[in-house]
Amino acid sequence: xxxxxxxxxxxxxxxxxxxxxxxxxxxxxxxxxxxxxxxxxxxxxxxxxxxxxxxxxxxxxxxxxxxxxxxxxxxxxxxxxxxxxxxxxxxxxxxxxxxxxxxxxxxxxxxxxxxxxxxxxxxxxxxxxxxxxxxxxxxxxxxxxxxxxxxxxxxxxxxxxxxxxxxxxxxxxxxxxxxxxxxxxxxxxxxxxxxxxxxxxxxxxxxxxxxxxxxxxxxxxxxxxxxxxxxxxxxxxxxxxxxxxxxxxxxxxxxxxxxxxxxxxxxxxxxxxxxxxxxxxxxxxxxxxxxxxxxxxxxxxxxxxxxxxxxxxxxxxxxxxxxxxxx
Amino acid sequence: xxxxxxxxxxxxxxxxxxxxxxxxxxxxxxxxxxxxxxxxxxxxxxxxxxxxxxxxxxxxxxxxxxxxxxxxxxxxxxxxxxxxxxxxxxxxxxxxxxxxxxxxxxxxxxxx
Numbered sequence: 279x280x281x282x283x284x285x286x287x288x289x290x291x292x293x294x295x296x297x298x299x300x301x302x303x304x305x306x307x308x309x310x311x312x313x314x315x316x317x318x319x320x321x322x323x324x325x326x327x328x329x330x331x332x333x334x335x336x337x338x339x340x341x342x343x344x345x346x347x348x349x350x351x352x353x354x355x356x357x358x359x360x361x362x363x364x365x366x367x368x369x370x371x372x373x374x375x376x377x378x379x380x381x382x383x384x385x386x387x388x389x390x391x392x393x394x395x396x397x398x399x400x401x402x403x404x405x406x407x408x409x410x411x412x413x414x415x416x417x418x419x420x421x422x423x424x425x426x427x428x429x430x431x432x433x434x435x436x437x438x439x440x441x442x443x444x445x446x447x448x449x450x451x452x453x454x455x456x457x458x459x460x461x462x463x464x465x466x467x468x469x470x471x472x473x474x475x476x477x478x479x480x481x482x483x484x485x486x487x488x489x490x491x492x493x494x495x496x497x498x499x500x501x502x503x504x505x506x507x508x509x510x511x512x513x514x515x516x517x518x519x520x521x522x523x524x525x526x527x528x529x530x531x532x533x534x535x536x537x538x539x540x541x542x543x544x545x546x547x548x549x550x551x552x553x554x555x556x557x558x559x560x561x562x563x564x565x566x567x568x569x570x571x572x573x574x575x576x577x578x579x580x581x582x583x584x585x586x587x588x589x590x591x592x593x594x595x596x597x598x599x600x601x602x603x604x605x
Numbered sequence: 606x607x608x609x610x611x612x613x614x615x616x617x618x619x620x621x622x623x624x625x626x627x628x629x630x631x632x633x634x635x636x637x638x639x640x641x642x643x644x645x646x647x648x649x650x651x652x653x654x655x656x657x658x659x660x661x662x663x664x665x666x667x668x669x670x671x672x673x674x675x676x677x678x679x680x681x682x683x684x685x686x687x688x689x690x691x692x693x694x695x696x697x698x699x700x701x702x703x704x705x706x707x708x709x710x711x712x713x714x715x716x717x
């Protein structure tokens with residue numbers, strides 16, 4: 279018996295069960311006890327789906343309960359049964375609405391009924407359920423100081439986590455492949471567990487989502503700002519066309535704003551920084567990388583007249599005059 | 606209309622029909638349905654047979670046992686027990702009496 283046949287049977291039996299909602303649970307369970315096996319026989323005969331061969335589950339249920347000697351129509355007296363009857367009526371109405379929605383939504387998904395499509399997704403749900411169960415177990419067992427990752431780690435051991443994950447998924451598939459539990463208690467327990475896992479999944483999903491976002495903000499906070507260009511420049515040395523070092527150079531941008539680069543400090547012989555006294559670049563002429571001429575502060579104004587006055591204001595201005603643009 | 610009548614008639618005698626097809630040989634649900642249809646009760650519904658089997662079993666007229674199967678589902682076989690045989694005999698007599706009366710009635714009408 280393949281999976282789709284089993285699914286088809288489960289869906290059909292569920293439909294019959296819902297249609298028999300008016301019966302006491304024990305009677306209903308007893309009545310439906312053998313139905314999956316019986317329907318498997320019907321299906322094994324071939325000749326169309328259960329729906330085609332037996333009609334809608336509700337009709338099947340009506341015929342079944344009538345022939346088995348139960349009538350859902352006769353309302354037994356008493357407050358309790360009246361409530362049960364009302365509940366059954368509401369359930370039947372909800373059932374009808376769901377069935378209509380099922381049939382309407384089907385073509386959108388490319389199936390006659392949406393439930394046919396959902397039945398195909400069942401094994402995927404089993405796998406997801408196994409994962410969620412493993413995560414729930416790990417969540418209860420793990421050390422709450424460290425956040426839980428995506429693997430169900432109960433301790434530090436990755437292998438144990440993968441083992442737990444495999445166990446959860448295989449167990450869930452096994453549980454799914456088995457027929458529905460017969461008793462009403464195991465069934466209720468399974469429903470309760472499913473509900474718990476769904477809530478756990480939703481809460482966990484948002485938890486993981488916000489954690490991921492938090493991580494992103496942390497990265498932004500803790501990463502150094504990207505290095506600005508020229509940020510590692512400590513001093514500027516300007517040479518004229520003859521390769522002579524110019525001193526007392528003032529730099530301006532196109533708006534006439536002074537360009538400030540480096541650190542106006544010089545290390546003396548003892549390697550301790552002292553503030554420089556001479557204005558303009560270079561701050562520390564002694565550390566010039568190339569030495570074509572012998573630069574000195576006193577000779578600076580006269581060394582490079584050919585370099586242009588604009589680039590070389592007077593060497594010792596008390597208030598640096600803004601040079602006129604050379605063009 | 607005739608179809609509805611046949612269904613109505615069937616309701617009254619389905620118990621007896623099921624007991625009858627189990628008289629010589631045990632059977633499982635679908636097998637019993639097939640026998641009934643083969644015998645000519647084309648209208649009999651799957652759910653009716655299944656429900657009837659459950660009821661006869663609950664009333665103590667049938668025994669059941671499961672036969673495991675390598676391919677396909679396990680089958681629950683039903684068998685007549687003593688109470689079932691007694692019921693088949695007494696109800697069968699009632700039905701035969703009723704049927705012969707009906708036959709006479711219909712023959713009278715046909716002549717008239």
